[in-house]
Amino acid sequence: MLDRKQLRQWGRKVIDIEKAALDNLYQFVDSDEFADACELILQCTGKVIVMGMGKSGHIGNKISATLASTGTPAFFVHPGEASHGDLGVLSSNDIVLAISNSGESSEILTLMPVIKRQGIPMIAMTGKPESTMAKLAQLHLCIKVQEEACPLGLAPTSSTTATLVMGDALAVALLQAKGFTKDDFALSHPGGALGRKLLLKVSDVMHKGDGLPLVGHDICITEALYEISKKGLGMTAIVDEDGRLEGIFTDGDLRRVIDAQINLRQTRIAEVMTRNCITTSADILAAQALKQMEDKNINGLIVVDADKRPIGALNMLDMVKAGVI
Incomplete structure (x- = not known):
């Protein structure tokens, strides 16, 4: 034995x-x-x-x-x-x-x-x-x-x-x-998870076009909820008459609105949205955007251009699907 x-x-x-x-x-x-x-x-x-x-x-x-x-x-x-x-x-x-x-x-x-x-x-x-x-x-x-x-x-x-x-x-x-550098390393490892993490940009991961949740600031909360539900990102960007970002409304904001017993059909989304929200740009690495979310303890980001107009959106689930996490 x-x-x-x-x-x-x-x-x-x-x-x-x-x-x-x-x-x-x-x-x-x-x-x-x-x-x-x-x-x-x-x-x-x-x-x-x-x-x-x-x-x-x-x-x-x-x-x-x-x-x-x-x-x-x-x-x-x-x-x-x-x-x-x-x-x-x-x-x-x-x-x-x-x-x-x-x-x-x-x-x-x-x-x-x-x-x-x-x-x-x-x-x-x-x-x-x-x-x-x-x-x-x-x-x-x-x-x-x-x-x-x-x-x-x-x-x-x-x-x-x-x-x-x-x-x-x-x-x-x-x-x-x-x-x-890490970027140099990624160039010789493009096929694996490491390459995805180091080379993918926000533009490669974000939802854009019809996939971007976007509403005007004059609509009621209920209409904004339809947009959130339709796009499935748990949030929507809110823009002014010129299409510039005014704020964001998320699932978390909805819970606070319900707790405050605010009328969802009569209250404008601009009154309850989160202003001065954290945004990102399309040309940075997805890993950098992930760090933004982790540092600020948030689950999603609106992607804006140089004029502060929303061009995309992404959340933690997108990072998981892309292999960044």
Whole structure:
């Protein structure tokens, strides 16, 4: 029968070993080589070509994806395939980031003479500063660990974790050095929820035209309620004779009117509407409009143009449907 306590202890030991490996990584990030590698990549006018075999290749794939999504053009090339034609993707203004814990990957060492002949700089990321790759590369980033979390000392565990974290440190340092913004990030993530949140504008979300709840200030409350019910946003904009926004009337306002026992058929909407209401513009990000609603604790906004004429409306449900929330 399985000893559940022992299983938990083994799991905790792995975490402890890998935490120690990451603590050991500080000294390598604090080195001149790390800063030199960042500067070299910042000066690069081409791409960062990441290479690695086996588990290093899996980690390399993730590092290249992180670099690419944070403003540093990069992609992964399998060293084995590179020897059979894929090396043709390299150009003279690229940089190679080669990953191997041992620093003796034969597949990468085979490529190094060709890479050097083209004058392409290489950054080696290895666990052995004395390795062949470390010595032949222009720069070396050390990812040495004291021990693998695998009790056999065979399966890459601590070493792959250290490699991944070193790649993240490199990517984020470059991101900050470039002044990479949320908007820049969204441009490379347009398909997901993050892209929707960062790229959608109010104009993409708002109800407009016939979908905009809108009434004149001279009508009675009952007629305004028909408009609210018809448009289904829980509110209506109220405008003057020139079509400029005078105020807003919401479901919340209706509850207050009923509590005050005001005659709904005889009272003009202008007498009970909320004046100086919070508005927004069509060209700001939907996420900014969402923050307006959250900060003011309101459920909807009227969208106005430069002349204060209503051109749209939106509420929290629209934000949910659009994936902004």
